Amino acid sequence: MTDSTMMLPSVSRLLSRERLVRWAPILVLGLLVLFxxxxxxxxxxxxxxxxxxxxxxxxxxIRNAARIGIAASPGLMVxxxxxxxxxxxxxxxxxxxxxxxxxxxxxxVFLAWGATLASWAWLAVPxxxxxxxxxxxxxxxxxxxxxxxxxxxxxxxxFVGTGLALILTGGDRIRIEDELFRSLLTERIFNFPVMVYxxxxxxxxxxxxQSRTTLGRNFYAVxxxxxxxxxxxxNVERVRLMGFTLAGVFFAVGALLxxxxxxxxETATGNNFLFISITTVVVxxxxxxxxxxxxxxxxxxxxxxxxxxxxxxxxxxxAFFQDGVLGxxxxxxxxxxxxxxxxxxxx
Numbered sequence: 638m639t640d641s642t643m644m645l646p647s648v649s650r651l652l653s654r655e656r657l658v659r660w661a662p663i664l665v666l667g668l669l670v671l672f673x674x675x676x677x678x679x680x681x682x683x684x685x686x687x688x689x690x691x692x693x694x695x696x697x698x699i700r701n702a703a704r705i706g707i708a709a710s711p712g713l714m715v716x717x718x719x720x721x722x723x724x725x726x727x728x729x730x731x732x733x734x735x736x737x738x739x740x741x742x743x744x745x746v747f748l749a750w751g752a753t754l755a756s757w758a759w760l761a762v763p764x765x766x767x768x769x770x771x772x773x774x775x776x777x778x779x780x781x782x783x784x785x786x787x788x789x790x791x792x793x794x795x796f797v798g799t800g801l802a803l804i805l806t807g808g809d810r811i812r813i814e815d816e817l818f819r820s821l822l823t824e825r826i827f828n829f830p831v832m833v834y835x836x837x838x839x840x841x842x843x844x845x846x847q848s849r850t851t852l853g854r855n856f857y858a859v860x861x862x863x864x865x866x867x868x869x870x871x872n873v874e875r876v877r878l879m880g881f882t883l884a885g886v887f888f889a890v891g892a893l894l895x896x897x898x899x900x901x902x903e904t905a906t907g908n909n910f911l912f913i914s915i916t917t918v919v920v921x922x923x924x925x926x927x928x929x930x931x932x933x934x935x936x937x938x939x940x941x942x943x944x945x946x947x948x949x950x951x952x953x954x955x956a957f958f959q960d961g962v963l964g965x966x967x968x969x970x971x972x973x974x975x976x977x978x979x980x981x982x983x984x
Contacts, residue, residue: 662922662937665966669941673948680952696951699828706829707822709943710836711895713936716914717843718773718887720935721880723918724847726860726927727780727787729881732888732914734798735772736907739765739892741802744811744902747818754817766889772798773885777878791881795911802904811902821897832894839890843932852879860927916963917942920970941966 674694695701715732722729747761772794780790813819821832847853855876858866866873891910896902921938923930942963949959 659922661970662920662934662941665920666937666941666944669944669948673944673951676948677952696948701947701951703825703829703833705940705943705947706833706836707898708946709939710832711891711898712910712913712917712943713836713939714839714887714891714894715910716917716935716939717840717932718884718891719914719918720843720923720930720932721847721856721887722787722884723923723925724856724860724927724930725877725880726863727877727880728915728925729776729791729884730788730911730915731772731776731791731795731798732891732910733907734795734800734802735769735776735885735888736892736895736910737802737904738772738798738805739769739889740896740902740906741805741811741904742768743893743896744813745805747813747815748811752813753815758815762893765893766886769885769887769889769892770882771885773882773888774878776885777881780881781874781877799904799907802907806902806904808904813896813900813902818897819900821894822900832897836890836894839887840932840936843887846883847931852876852883856880857928860924860929862928912963913942916967920963920966922970 674696677694677696715736719729719732743761743765746764747758749758750756750760751758776791776794779785779794780787783790816823821835822830824831826834847856855866855871858869858871859873859876863873866876892906895906917938918930918935919925919938920941921930921934921936923934923938945962945966946959949962
């Protein structure tokens, strides 16, 4: 047997579907981080005002990195919640309504109980988390007890949440001006705002739940094969219910960070989270059929989406280009990861 024929199996293993699915998101992120500053440098060079070095690009500045972190933090929390659901092979589309309700109720209670974290108003924070958990719990009940597909049950619950937020606010905006709460955005540690560290802390909590708890292992078991999980004695319905409840908690964290970022709670606070969260989870490499992926994949996906958004702003491309690129990325990510001959979709 020649050396060339011996090399073929190793090359095929190196370029296998599994390896591509695993490493493609990180490679895409790396290419994007290099592409946007190069494109900016090239445009400036052609206009006769190019930088001496590529790394002089505005894209590589600490200020721009902090800007990406600020934009990514709320969406990361919502996407982490979605990750738990997708790991089970289900879909949760209720995030926009849940985020809006949590944000609005937090703002009302915060203002009513003192309007500053130095007073009893701090209780509005755990209350928002409880509201998120309750909405997730109800979402799970509708899906499990009424035997409604998860995407339809959660989409309906999302509309209910958005309608409830509109009733509560009457279409008005609620401003939060407490300096302590707004320090999530205004106070910086090593040039990054506090909210970035809060988001990273909850990401670590999510990783611990996913990797170090029985519940997290059960998410993978259900996503890997519901019938097999049933046969092994696992209470699949309870696992799903706990998953939807946990997702609601992370949706609430995303709502708090969203309010902290702009200082306003309103019905529109949850807008755009549906597309962004599903996109980031899929682009990050978590499989839609469940059992593959996790919160670190979601972090990579969130960074990809936000680097694209930020980079296109830096180089001056219009917003509709961003949506188009993200749509293409989702199609490529799903096409790469799905075995269409043995597809069994959303449960």
